[in-house]
Amino acid sequence: MTAIAITPRGPFSLAASMRFLEGFTPAGYRDASDGRVLRLAFPADDGHSTVSAEVGQAQNSEGTVQANVTVHTGSPGKDRMGTESAESNGMSAVRAQLARILSLDVDGSGFPRLAEDDPVVAGLIAAYPGLRPVCFHSPYEAAAWAVIGHRVRMVQAAAIKARIAEHHGHRVAVAGQWLHSFPTPLVLRGLGRVPGLPETKVERLRLLADAALAGDLDAARLRAMPVEDALAHLRTLPGIGPFSAELILIRGAGHPDVFPCHERRLHASMVDAYGLGDPDASDAHRLAGIADHWAPYRSWVALLLRTRREAKAGPAARGRSVR
Template sequence: MYDDFDRCYRAVQSKDARFDGWFVTAVLTTRIYCRPSCPVRPPHAGNMRFYPTAAAAQKAGFRPCKRCRPDASPGSPEWNVRGDVVARAMRLIADGTVDRDGVTGLASRLGYTTRQLERLLQAEVGANPLALARAQRTQTARILIETTELPFSDVAFAAGFASIRQFNDTVRSVCDMTPTVLRQRARARFGRSDGGTGALSLRLPVRTPFAYEGVFGHLAASAIPGVEEVRDGAYRRTLRLPNGNGIVSLTPQPDHVRCRVTLDDFRDLATAIARCRRLLDLDADPEAVVDALSSDPDLNALVAKAPGQRIPRAVDEQELALRVVLGQQVSIKRARTYAGRIVAGYGRRITDADGALTHVFPSVAQLADIDPAHLAFPTTRQRALITLIRAIADGEVVLDAGCDWNSTRAQLRAIPGIGDWTAEVIAMRGLGDPDAFPTSDLGVRLAAEKLGLPCTQRALAEHSKRWRPWRSYATQHLWTALEHAVNEWPPKEKSDGNLAVS
């Protein structure tokens, strides 16, 4: 969108917050870049330039506006609805792949040479992988500077900088302030932080409308004991991260999500934030979804009832895939029981000072020699689960933020016991494909029947073509038509969850 000057200029003139994250506005006279919705009066059109990312604006020598904080705006929805290599690269960079594995590791994950990947990213987003990762490190550093009392040496290390000097120079260059001034301004505005004990609070921005009841209700209804819980109006869960473990507490608000995160290692902060945003689908473009789905008269009333649905995603694609297999042909309650047994037997224990979380969901490596005694369900499903674990471990099935959606579908369907329903639900909730559609899902078919839509698989699949490319969101809207625990937020004290909604 950034290369359509007239469209971008109209968005800036109207201060339309829907375009925050789609592009940034740079002002030649002040050398500052802003969100499209910045309240400052826009300059003359001849003094404006538009960039696709904050990293591109920073590379061109612009600094973020201190008023609208463009570096803290919602992420571009474009990278979550596309399956091409640039979008896959952007998702992996957000997950911290460059900081962990370097540009060479990122390129290898995508099946490209380093030079090819750099050329593609430079052409489309105006920055190479290192510049994009640098912008992310700077934002992580800014969060730690403003919300904790950590010494700046620890902030630099946690944000991924190679030295204190690099940290100081980058923060001064990007923010036009020293770390000390940044912290002083934050204290003057918000008071002193909670300290540097490992916990910090922040706002996760979100585009409105935000019908959070559906996504939070679904996560609450399917919560695994010990790994997830609802407490004091917040959804809480444990995280397995590259450098340690963490606990996150997420509380929905009409225009943002309040996030409180506790980490073993602050180097995992950017990854934890990215995974929480992915879990709640916070970078979605609700206006585009509403416009597309409302055009179907059979779905219009349902969409109008609760616009802005989000997909209940995952913090770990491999975990989600295993949980979907456990949930085949059983109720949510039974699936929780199955998963809870596996977690108790193989998950790493964790200490939760603020609640009742006890374990981190086990990795594929920890489940490599899983005992069938922990799998108290039909033999065919046991074989499917064990085969999937081995296939992920051997690299035969690739499940990560940057995997190719269609290739992964094919890899999953090649496993005996995994059919279209499982593959589509994993594509929808684990991989984030906005056009996944589990036509055989019981909840989808019951909702379709209730709305007078075709309810046979073939007829419903044909009808769903008019919902493309947003059939995952159509699925979420269909689920909201049911009287079921997945639609209850805050959840009721007791709910049997007998309907097998994924």
Template sequence: MTSSEHQLTAAAPFDFGLSLRFVGGFSPTAGEQQVGSGRLVKALRVGGETVLAEVSAQGSAVDVRLTGARGDAAVEAALDRIRFFLSLDDELEDFYALADDAFRPVVERLYGYHQVKFSSPWENVAWAILSQRTPRAVAVQAKAALIERTGNLFEADGIVYPAFPDAEQVAALDDLAEVIGNVRKAGYLQGAARRWLDLSETELREAPYEEAKEQLLSLPGIGPWSSMFVLIRGLGRMDEMPTEKEFLRAAARVYGRALDEKELIQLSERYGPWRGYWAHYLRADG
């Protein structure tokens, strides 16, 4: 099978070790990749095919080995997916300059950490639906069953790497409710998949924030909280921040006192368009 070597450049500062640490502890994708010895190995869906990416880095130089990407268009799409997944273009110095006294130690601990997103915003949409009002273990099991049903597996060196199915694959399933074990969620997920096919990921990345949010809200099963979740963790749009209990606990840990939603919003105003990154750093530091 064809393999090719490539190099991407991350905006400095960049600490790939912190990216690997985050991936290793991110439960929605647990077991879907190999992380260790300074390397990330992960299967991705690109152009209707499953491709294996092996990623390592020295400073801002990010080395990528692709296996299974057939043709220049597939290679370019895979590299774009990796660059976006690892947020290599995020320039963080302006964000760091805003740090208040309580947050500055978090910046020091996470200096050079670029947010690791879901591997695609569509995967984030699907996870938002699968995990709504559902125990994490049940959602993880449903996601694994969905991957197994679509068979997006790449085997290398005796290890099987699963890739989350495309929206096209989910839209075409006639047994989705049986696969994930929930009729209501299957309806939302399949409806969202069909609607997703009419959207442009590029437009969602680049459109004015409120327009992108409105498009996400048009997806079945995606409400205000889920749309913000996808905007931050799937699209890297940092204009808003979550205010759920887990985030409140993370903020309380850093700021040394219990905070209500109003106080949290007041603290976030300092960070302007970086408030989503501020929130993510608070969570990632835990």
């Protein structure tokens, strides 16, 4: 186990992140403690190991985020596995991945200034203080979710994803609880039949695992590309259309400044929040023009708008199709 620390730049609340995860169906997150510790288990960006992390946030020292991290190697499905030292595994890469998951790799010190000229953003920041996007563990896992959840209810997709993790991922103990990590690409490429999942989707998952191992779902690479180029690249992957490409770039790679042009529920939330009542109010190009004022945090404001809409709609909204 290795202790790491990340000091947020700008407002950040781990408690807000945990509350968000509890309502984020793909995460399937349920906390059985006092709500102070975030427990995570996920495939590392290296494609072959699994990370478990116990994450907390100090109430002083600028809210430093502290994590006890273990990197697991060996065959999945065993309670005890080998671990690698920080030196041999490259703990800096694991730290960077954890920071990306919590959007702590982005300097958020300028985010509150968006409220100065936009009353809608001001209201969102006030309603959800310190909330930043909590991302999928990797673009690879976001892509897998997109394939599993295509045209099915989110609760059904989440159950299938959880079964895949239970049967094919590592089982690890984190702060007194057992968690199942989603399988690494090396394991997923050998995936067989999955109850409830058509063979077409299973084959797409295998191909996405190959793509991840080939570097086609590398988060740093995707974020370094111009947004349109990154989205075009993602759309070349099996089972990934325009909506899923945006999901992978924003919530998988953690890109902080992308306006989702294909997320209709976000657009509806914008129309409501900004009081746009005319027939062209939901035009994506017009809404993108409004979102230009959110730069360089377009993804962050979009998340708050979506969170606001789901809070108003109630828990039933979370079980709908991902489309």
